[in-house]
Amino acid sequence: MLELKFIRKNPEVVRAALEKRGVDFDLEALLDLDDEWRQKLFTVEQLKSRRNAVSEEIARLKKTGGPAKALITEMREVSQQIKEMDAEIRQVEERLQGFLLQLPNIPHPLVPFGRDEADNQEIRSWGVLPAFSFAPRPHWELGEALNIIDFGRGSKVSGARFSFYRGAGARLERALINFMLDLHVDRHGYTELFPPFLVNGRSMTGTGQLPKFAADMYKVEGEDYYLIPTAEVPVTNFLRDEIVEADSLPQKYVAYSACFRAEAGAAGRDTRGLIRQHQFNKVELVKFCRPEESDDELEMLVRDAEEVLKLLGLPYRVVLLCTGDLGFAAAKTYDLEVWMPYQGVYREISSCSNFTDFQARRANIRYRPAPKAKAVFVHTLNGSGLAVGRTLAAILENYQQPDGTVVVPEVLRPYMGGLARIEPE
């Protein structure tokens, strides 16, 4: 959410941001509404001021036995007016709030202009693409042949885009989660959280999923519970409505969670394999920091996520999203894309964003720069570190052998009971 005052004073900045994003938004309507709101507010506050003054006067008169009758009658009238105006103002505020919640964040100045993902900028790449003496197979074939992933039973038990991991597959998934958590906790200094997987509507609004993206999420029927699409939601809302200690910043958290996505509108894309599932596992990194730190913190966040891929020996590249591809709440985003040999493309495996104060304003997370100073909004950042299902898929494809077995990356073996190679059972 942007600050109303900021929009009021810098409408051209907001307009330019919307244009860069290619977003259609009726800024004029918002500004008109703001005008209307302030006018009404001023009028009703004058009435209230009078009522407060006269009420005191009445109290005084009653004490001294003076005549208060006429005043009371008059105030009855005024109170009625106030009630009506308050109702009007509430309506205007609701509409105003509706507008504000739909307004995306302003892109960081360094974000390249572009229409869609084709205009994203490659920043750097790492690793040597594996050379195969045979045609590399897709991870879903490998997974089924090795009997470590079961898509058929997943759709029987739940539906399309659900799956079971089995045997070494289940263990590999778990190994990846533990490996990532350990890395970020022990080496990168994050504090581990294990969050709730169901959150309330207020939390979803805090991070920006609601009200705009309700269709992408699962909701528990009849209750104010949503299945989280990412641990970003519970972890960012961890500090909601709080004023945190200045010297506690930056605060860095890492959390494993299952993630649930309805993926409305994605039908037909990536129908096979682990790439796009309704439920998947992810290890998420979340940071809260001072505004002046967030640029650097984003760079460090990306490095922390990259480290996972390096240690796993998976080739990847880092891409800076252009204005048109940038997410609703993000000011700047780097995607990490891992090499997928079967399709011969890089696929997103992590998305690392600086949300500046956009989420913090919605979620009301602040800190005091100095002991007596006014509390200001922190900056929030997050990034996958990494999406586990996609990582497992990448391992299967990159580490596959001519005989269909898959070599387990060195760093995961301690987590796999020493297993060095996955063979069919």
Added chain:
RNA sequence: GGAGAGAUGGCCGAGUAGGUCGAAGGCGCUCGCCUGCUAAGCGAGUAGAUGGGUAAUAGCCUGUCUCGAGGGUUCGAAUCCCUCUCUCUCCGCCA
């Protein structure tokens, strides 16, 4: 799920026969004084949000709202009524 108790400022905690209560007191914090240092002591200050005015960021003046949330009664509500949420205790159930 059942029964009961509670929700007040950064924290603790007064305040219910409705009217100078945005709120006593304490702690904490800030500034100053005092003091070889530290501690103690003394004095002053110390909620947030928001509209308007003024001021080239600070600040200052002024209005409004906020005592869990929402609604109601009333000229006037922290105080009365209704609904909801959360917390605690006991019971039940359960991993």
